[in-house]
Amino acid sequence: MRLTMDTLRFCGPILFALAVWEGCSHLGLVSPILVPPPSAVFANILRLMHSDDGEMPVLLSHTLISFGRIFAGYGLAAVLCTGLGLLMGINRTIDAFFNPIITVLMPIPTLAWVPIVILWLGMSNATIIFVIFLAGMFPIIYNSAAGVRGISKKQLWAAEIMGATHHKIFFKVLLPGALPQIITGHILAVSNGWRALVGAEMLAGSGWGLGYMIFDARTFMDTETVYSGIVMIALLGLLIEKGLFSPLQHYTIERWGTVRAG
């Protein structure tokens, strides 16, 4: 019951916006080529999701490949950079070393790296995954470090006087204490990852991926497929948010009251 109410509340405004868009299309207020009506886009998605010869439907292939790249690039950033960020928050020397490097690199738009990464790794999957990794790196490091620094001195003192070793303080105090910010970093990493993915697939696309599909369809003025790609990206983003981050937040920081429940 609660779930259906939440779903309604979430989908209502989106459905409303789609209905307005549909109406504008039918009234001839917008060009059906540049802004095709949602019904045409969804029909196109169904068409692209259909396959006669038993092979995987093209849209599904593009989607799975993009999803896999996000998974690999973000996963790599999650594993390597969360730890580094936490260490920077804990240890002054580590922070003093990495902080200047990160400060210099952070403002560079991820896509500026693509040509260089193509030179290193070629027009390959590895290039795209690496670019997604780069996109996720900074938000994760920055937020994890800030999360640790935000933990109060007294909380650490309390743990210490009760006999917690460094190792136990890390897992029982620093990690859960920094979790709200760690999660923020990860959410930003994934959304930055999507942006980087689409750009990288356009520049280094090896024939597959939603970014490549959008780019390719544009050259044929196939705007319905362009929009289909955009819709799939939105749906995947939603899937990750509702399937991964929402439950994670629900069972941790919302339950603990360290953030307000949404």
Add this chain to the structure above:
Amino acid sequence: MTHDHSSSGIGASATAKLSVTHVSKGFSSVNGQVVKAIGDANLSIAEGEFAAFIGPSGCGKSTLLYMIAGFERPTSGTVAMNGHSIDRPRPDRGIVFQEYVLFPWLTVEGNIRFGLDVQNRRDAVSDERVRHLISVVGLTGFENAYPHTLSGGMQQRVAIARALAYDPEVLLMDEPFGALDAQTKRRLINDFIRVWEESRKTVVFVTHSVEEALLLADKVYLFSARPSTIKQVFEVNLPRPRDITAPQFIELEKALLESLDEEVSKMMA
């Protein structure tokens, strides 16, 4: 009932549970100036003594408590427990802060167990101890609640149980009832006296309230204005639970308030 305590010999007493000998503490501020918080503090607290620290705001009560905890080091002098100089926080001491400082990601029981858990002391005895503590501090039924769902008074009960659960020799409390309303405070003080009488641990209790100090402590250490020394020690030889309307209580209260006011006005000057 009061005596002057500015001589240094007492602080070095060999039988003391805690001894503070010629301790000074300065902090360097942002502009490089050194603020001398504690000038020359000397005191000794006996095993099983309930000691209260009182003094003007900013005179260094918390600072001295944190040095006893091992969180801070004195600029000069020594702070010792059982005759050994205190070098770092250890679980032979427990701390309760004014702001509770619970771990929000742990339940009430998880918080109370924290010390036992990190010391790998999970057995039938410690389980029983935790259960008993939860009941004496009045938290039965709330074992699985998260701290943010509790009132301030209940959170402070959790903090007190957490500090006692692993059975430290000394309990350090920094204005533990300072953030609570008068009603809650009175109930918590009464409950705390009961809990304390079960174990009669050595307690160092920082407070702003003369009444609180006289309700709880065996000895009240009055800090002078900054850079502070221990100006006076008041012994409270009254049986607990104490009656705030008893003539001896009122007499002590008056003497303590007078002496305290003198230091507060020096601080303002």
